[in-house]
Amino acid sequence: MKLTRRRFLQGTGATIGATSLAALGFAPERVLAQTREFKLAHTRETRNTCTYCSVGCGLLMYSLGDGSRNARSRIFHIEGDPDHPVNRGTLCPKGASLVDFVNSPDRLVTPEYRAPGADAWKPVTWEFALDRIARRMKDDRDANLVERNGQGVTVNRWPTFGVLAASASSNETGYLTHKVFRSMGVVAIDNQARV
């Protein structure tokens, strides 16, 4: 809609008129019987899959902002995807409250480091954390990689390092995690499927 000056003035006038009438106690009846504004009108909708159990319910997520540069999106409402053949729009209590997981006060927001013996976290940069992790991994691998076993068979395993992967991460994450750590010779890889 194009907002002309005239229309703008009309609108403003009407608004002022309405508010002053209301202030005088002439609240229009309509206001008295109005429902709450529909909170999803014009919001951005994204399709996703529930992160909890393996039913894999379809989700509709609604976020702040329309994707413009100056708006930082944040999800404020999640409900079931009615098109999804399994959940057909329904969600369990956990799924119905996913927004509180996404926006949990216990979400981590910065890399942290705990030095040996320390009793508190220290916020660090990504550079520091990743560099130091890589350093420690390389040193341990170089020291402990078993290239051959007692019979001289090439075994190339790194038994002193392990990885627990997440069964709630995406296939892409799981695949890349597996690829990266197995290539280093890690044998102690597991995910929640084990427990």
Next chain:
Amino acid sequence: MTNHWTDIKNADVVMVMGGNPAEAHPCGFKWVTEAKANNHARLIVVDPRFTRTAAVADLFVQIRPGTDIAFLSGVMNYLLSNDHVQREYVAAYTNAPFVVREQYAFDDGLFSGYDEGARSYDKASWAYELGPDGFAQVDPTLRHPRCVYQLLKRHVSRYTPEVVSRITGADPARFRQVCELVASTAAPDRVMTSLYALGWTQHTVGAQNIRAMAMIQLLLGNMGMPGGGVNALRGHSNIQGLTDLGVLSDLLPGYLTVPKETEPDWKRYVEVRALKPLRPGQMSYWQNYGKFFVSLQKAWWGDAATRENGFAYDYLPKLDRLYDILAVFELMHQGRVHGYVCQGFNPLASAPNRAKVTEALSKLEFLVVIDPLRTETSEFWKNAGPSNPVDPSRIRTEVFRLPSTCFAEEDGSLTNSSRWLQWHYKGAEPPGEARGDLGIVAGIFQRVRALYQKEGGKLPDPILKLTWPYLDPASPSPEEVAREYNGRALADLPDKANPGKTLAKRGDQLTTFGLLQDDGSTASGCWIYCGSYTDQNLMARRDPADPSGLGLAPGWAWAWPVNRRILYNVASTDPAGKPWDPRRPLVRWSGEQWVGADVPDYKPDVPPSAGMRPFILNPEGVGRLFGADKLVDGPFPEHYEPFESPLSADPLHRRPAARNNPAARIFPDDRAALGSPDEFPYAATTYRLTEHFHFWTKHARIPAVLQPEQFVEIGEALAREKGIRDGDRVRVRSRRGQLEAKALVTKRIQPLQVAGRVVHTVGVPIHWGFIGLTRPGYLANALTPVVGDANVQTPEFKAFLVNVEKV
């Protein structure tokens, strides 16, 4: 799941045992409701507790934790002794007619070949009698005394209703009702589905629990049928995906297995896995193992994987032992593990014997935690009063905590229990500096690789030569990775049927694993996912149409393998290729080829008269009532007491070695930490509540409101005995630790009469810990024992011993 969520609506009987779907999978359980409403289905629930699933059941039977095999064997005994089996199906589609070697024996709880010192079996005798042609011998009449049918009949004959009731505590009348209802589905037009979850897996006899049900389903002719099958209701959103991708100590993507050090080269490695058919005309699909393996190696190491170097076979580590989580924590506890990464995994809360886990983590040199949330594991070193009584100054572990995105802040695919790969989209920015897991893993890898490039070091090649074709090496996109695990042609693939034509051009995304080659001309990071991302992303499909009315929704997302929605679906037709139940036609032989609503699980142009059987992955071509050598603890399921049993005497066997699963591994210090019924008289089991998801939702406000505080469930009789009332604080102790919680006194756990004594059960919900928005609580794994299933080492969280007292 052999079938899928929506398919539950096709069932006539729903058997929930070893699971509590109303509570753990409510939106999947919807389809049970649909079956009840639209199919007049009956719901049976067998559980140690009257659960929320039981609340809507037609028939509920309470059993003692850890006695499922006794119950199921009793059902099998009923089916076999009253001839309530689908005879035609059993004869054609199971190994019932197969003759077993003469050396096979079973006596008082032990199968032939047991070595008590090694706690393991030599499985040589658990095999079929082979004829001179190399094929297994069969007796179609099922009368041969050593045929599987007769052996099974004999094996389960011990599980009379009296014995079942004596072991499980089940009410005999209700047990009988269950048997009758289950038996009703032996008719070809009646189907039962089995829904189970961790209530079966978290036992030292976990795999055999499931086998017992699979055998019942085979006897009833319910495998491959719409509304049938044995359905694992998996716990996490992508636990199926991570299993498919082999992110487990002994697996590679697509159920390929990590080489053992007894397999020195790739030829040998493939040979023992590419099994030849055991009956004439069978497909034995694993014969293609080499193609899947070579394609994986090409995906990972590209040009560095050549025929000459055995397709980089040596770049893969070789196993000398098991490295499952229980074994790794044992090694860590011994100080033999130095570095550990926990990516979205909270082992302090979810691995058994929390005290041992704390000690083990304290012995690490460094721990990396990648998670969206403040997990207990990441703060294992932080004192949190009685629920985490540690002294940080004595813990030398260096801990890194890296904030990751959650599902809502990333694109990607998840594989649900139905084996559907569903693509999802980013809806918001992550909080603060949080990064996606792909970027974090790439960040670590890029840095390690740079160090090897710069400094050299031990065995740098597998790292330096790992394919990394991503546009932004520091942050691979989900699409790139998905295209990689789908696979592509590395050369033009000639069509052998039409000379001169190609099946795929060099560089094309592959459409099916049927195209994979063992000559290095194809790459596929996970063969069973081949076809998920062709020239388009099939995982992102959103057509909910269900033309067959069976709930298949073939245009929604993409199911592995090859978009097949029901596994073994050709078993839903009789040996002439006609559906057993004409009301539920899934696939059929048209006279020229296999057609139907689902993708036939079969070679599409082989007529039924050719004798190829529908269980095409098995060398036998049929379903296994006799497990042969596939499991380590016996070809038939047998009831063994949990490692912590409330009974001081074995109710079934006289032989001490057969009291607990004789093939289950237990480390000496863990055995020493087992409790006895004198000190810890009550059976206990851990479980989830519907309001919470593991240890995540205690960080979310609404779930914290819905179930705010830790409690344990105690039956009214035991509570009376102990003077405990609703809402009192109680202490629950096991040999390994203790917790304090509120008491919830309930009629829903009744004392059971078992082997002449009364057994009380204590219910211990998990979900609470020392961080979160709920009231602070204790990690339930303070109580649980470190002993796992004999086959897959899943810990026995569902049956152990505790004592309870009022605080």
Next chain:
Amino acid sequence: MEGTLPPERRGFATDRPPDAIRRYSEAERLTHWAVALLYVALFASGLALFHPFFFWISALFGSPTTMRILHPFLGVSLAVLFFAYASRLWRDNLLLPSDRIWLRRMPGYMNGKDETPVEGKYNAGQKLMYWSMIAFVAGLLLTGLVIWRPYLAPSFGMTARRTAGLLHAVFGFVMFVGIGVHFYAAVWTRGSMRAMTRGWVTRTWARYHHPGWYRRMTGKVAE
């Protein structure tokens, strides 16, 4: 005609004749009028809640919600003042046998006949008004407490709250009728208003309306 009257005889005359008799002390008058003002506020707010035709009255209290919050506090204040006041009057209000005669002849007085001489400070009508006001104020207080949100109502059962709500309205209604009579009587009997505003009555007034009391006050006691 009015103009010819001596100033002390005019309605609310402020000039006290030298022989006037004190009928109400300052404290009594202040309390009475405080109670009266509270009553007006309570009645007005109660009426707004009682019937939507009068809901507009709530605007006089700032907002309907403020009115709802104030009403019970005003009510308790009224009850406290009223009972403090009433507790000092009970002796004068004990009903005597002679009151019966007064009552029997009351319709006559209302039609202009002379009153039967009254023994005490108060006539039977006033006494009955006194006792009924005690009953109504107590009733309104007790029923009001039962429905007082958010403080007391939650600790009562729903039947108690419903009964109390109904009785509160009934008492309020009956009390209004009583107060109407009281007020009219005060206006109707000239000099009474002045008695409660200024505190004194003329000798004539006292002799006419309360001869017994007059005799006691002026010392001309027959006994």
Next chain:
Amino acid sequence: MALESLDVRRRSATETTSPSARSSVEVAKLIDVSRCIGCKACQAACMEWNDLRDRVGETRGTYQNPPDLSDQSWTLMRFREVELPGKGLAWIIVKDGCLHCADPGCLRACPAPGAVVQFSNGVVDFHEENCIGCGYCQAGCPFNIPRFGARDGKAYKCTLCSDRLAVGLEPACIKTCPTQCLSFGAKADMLRLAAGRVRELQGRGFEEARVYDPPGVSGTHVVYVLPHGDPALYGLPREAGISPLVTLWRSTFARGLGVVTMVSVLVAGFFHWMKVGPVDPDRRADRKEE
């Protein structure tokens, strides 16, 4: 079915007829208790949609949490373990919340104009901006539903998600319910569905199964299917109706009569003055002296 002023059937404390030219389809929520698994998804969805967050409480020996309805919990699963003779243990789980009566006691009792509104589709909605916090709605309600905010003193209860209904969506609890224990639609359709469910239950051995649509409040827009029949087992009144005390208290007739009587007192006084005039002994004395 936009819910604006013309769709209003009744407003509280409004003796004149509200503008109600339009009439929309009467809607209803069906709660089939036999299908309820007590998962509390409805509670979660209600809190989430309505931007409510109840406090993190404590466990008191039941799965029922929070312990009661509140201004932050407009619906609540109530859990009861009952041994039923001949049927064994039943875990009765009932979703509690406003029933949206056709004849709402809250609306009748409310003294604040427009604080309670009944739309022509049957929804009974509280408009807290008009609420004065008197608590009469609680007295009026036969089902003990309205609850007051601790901070604002306003009455709250289920709105049947009138904001969602206004744009043609179903209420949040209905949408989320995993087992179709909750259904939503035209009331006529819901009653037909309920009758079918009752027949099915009777075939499963629940001979006493019945529909709960209490005539005492002229029916409700939340209808239950009760598998064991007796409403008392589910914490519902057997004979639901607005208390006669409240009916009398808030009846238009009684209150009108009260007002007329009070006005009559004033008029009577005036007439008496006209006829008899004041009593003035002083004046009379003067005359005597004259």
